[in-house]
Amino acid sequence: MAVYLVSQITTYLRGVLESDPLLGDLWVQGEISNLSRPSSGHQYFILKDADAQLKSVRFRQHRFGLEPLDGQEVLAHGRISLYEARGDLQLYVDFLQPAGVGAQRAEFELLKARLEAEGLFEETRKRPLPLFPQRIGVVTSPSGAVFHDIVRVVERRYPLAELVLAPTPVQGERAAPGIVAALQALHHLEGIDVIIVARGGGSWEELAPFNDETVARAIFGSHIPVVTGVGHETDFTIADFVADRRAPTPSAAAELVVPDQRELKARLEEGQRALRQLTLELITASRSHLRLAQAHLMSQQPDLSRRRQRLGELLHQAGESLRSQLALRGERLSSHGRQLAALSPTQTLGRGYALVQAGATGQAITQVSQAVRGEAIAITVSDGSFPAEVTG
């Protein structure tokens, strides 16, 4: 008889439960009751239906999807295991959503929540698209309208590009692996600048490959920017969330990827116009600079005519000044002349006076005492001299 310890049995049971393929990944529908939310952030509740109940726990790190409420009918995703410390069999919930959602939709929401939590949809990892792609990879079906639509758009907008079609089925069993293989094939080519992953509109089931986890991870792992154009405007697939850019349709994806040559031509014309305008402005500005410089240069040059005129003025002034000086002096001279003339003896003699000089010495006799009797004297009158003798 073998005897086991309790912990040996719980460990064994846990092993059995966790190795079961069904219990490791299942959806359970039921009503929430006895909900408790301790401060740990985990959530504990019971999932029940009319006949049975299942202990359930949702750990903080798995709080994706719906926030539970007592009495709510939900669809829970998770795994069954044994909590050994209590011997409780529990459903470990990692995703909750309202009951009534279709199975495929539920899978979609679960995958979306998981990948989002993992960071596959992060805005920060979205890369800018090249402005002028030269080689554009296209992952889509070779038949049907989608590739044709993309060709038409690129041909019209930017015929400088090359389209490299990596063909794949886009619905059915082989679609998801086909899309992954097409992406890989494009990664191995030289110089692919951007990749379009496209499919025309279809039912939710037909779009399933674009909600496949392997496709999502292949897009996430692409070192080349990926643009999706899947289905119609209202369809959002997991591929859209992971892609660097999501376009509502295949044609819109093509428009997003290439510039429009009409716009480019307009920019070329604008560029040429700006070149002409700027150069003309510069030439005009240079001309007016030149004119200013010339004017400045002229103003720096001595003005000879003005100086000549000034010189003339100065000379004239000097002449005038000299002339008036001379005139003044001339006048003074003639006045002196008149004074001199008034003092001159001839004038006096003219008025009847006479000059008496000693005949021997010629000395002027101005006093009686100088006159010696019998001495010869000379008497000068206005018109000449005559001898005389002192007699008295």
Add this chain to the structure above:
Amino acid sequence: MPPQKKELTFEAAFQKLEETVRRLEAGGLTLEESLALYEEGTRLAHLCGQRLEEAKLRITQLELGLGQGASSE
């Protein structure tokens, strides 16, 4: 066929043209430099226009052995 080695790609020529316009707009150039930029820019604009006129979309299809005969849309 890829553009010849000596020739600029459309992208390079287009961006160089826009750079040329920016440099002219920024000013501070001698008349001689500006005229050289004008000539260069005009040449680039013609080159770009010519490339667009002559362009013809090229299409290549990879052989993946996967899509063969598959009933795909």
